Amino acid sequence: KSFENNWEYFPLSDKEFTFMVDNVIKMVLPKMVKFIENDKDELVGFLLAFPDLSEAMQRHNGNINPALLLDILIAFKRTDTLALNGFGILSEYHQKGGDALLMTEMHGIVHQNPIFIHGEATQMAETALKMQAEMVTLGLKATKRHRVFSKSI
Numbered sequence: 001k002s003f004e005n006n007w008e009y010f011p012l013s014d015k016e017f018t019f020m021v022d023n024v025i026k027m028v029l030p031k032m033v034k035f036i037e038n039d040k041d042e043l044v045g046f047l048l049a050f051p052d053l054s055e056a057m058q059r060h061n062g063n064i065n066p067a068l069l070l071d072i073l074i075a076f077k078r079t080d081t082l083a084l085n086g087f088g089i090l091s092e093y094h095q096k097g098g099d100a101l102l103m104t105e106m107h108g109i110v111h112q113n114p115i116f117i118h119g120e121a122t123q124m125a126e127t128a129l130k131m132q133a134e135m136v137t138l139g140l141k142a143t144k145r146h147r148v149f150s151k152s153i
Contacts, residue, residue: 001090027050027051027053027072027076028048028050029050029051031109031112032048032049032050032082032109033046033047033048033049034046034047034102034105034106035047036089036098036101036102038093044089044090044093044098045088045089045090045093045098045099045102046086046087046088046102047084047086047102047105047106048084048085048087049082049083049084049085049086049106049109050082050083050085051075051076051079051081051083051116052079052081052082052083052118052120053072053075053076053079054083055075055079056068056071056072056075056079057072059071078115079115080115080116080117080118081116081117081118081119081120082109082110082113082116082118082119082120083119083120083122084106084119084120084121084122085122085123087099087102087121089102094130099134103134119140120143120144121135121140122146123146124146125146125148126145126146126147
């Protein structure tokens with residue numbers, strides 16, 4: 001729901017969501033996942049970060065094989081880049097400090113894991129201007145753009 005107001009957002013089907021959870025969850029360290037709940041114990045925000053394994057995957061050109069799995073396991077321990085791949089807060093909770101709380105938690109994750117020298121906020125929509133402004137305030141520099149192109153056929 002935190003992404004519903006982004007025009008380029010398309011909800012996952014139940015099957016896609018299950019696939020994502022079943023596969024991505026294996027690469028997530030629990031200490032790098034943070035949630036915010038309201039006073040009714042309802043989830044209102046989240047942060048998901050994990051060691052960046054993209055270089056290991058790129059070395060295998062998309063071929064899933066035992067060598068890739070071994071390379072991923074090695075990269076999991078050696079990568080110096082942290083990927084921030086999920087950050088969302090329900091719109092009714094914007095500008096109430098939740099984003100600052102999550103970023104403080106991210107700061108703690110980085111400092112508890114000194115192996116991380118670099119970080120990358122991935123798949124941040126180019127139209128997410130508030131989020132981009134927050135990232136600049138935190139001292140982050142934009143190096144890539146996430147755009148969605150469409151064509152009627």
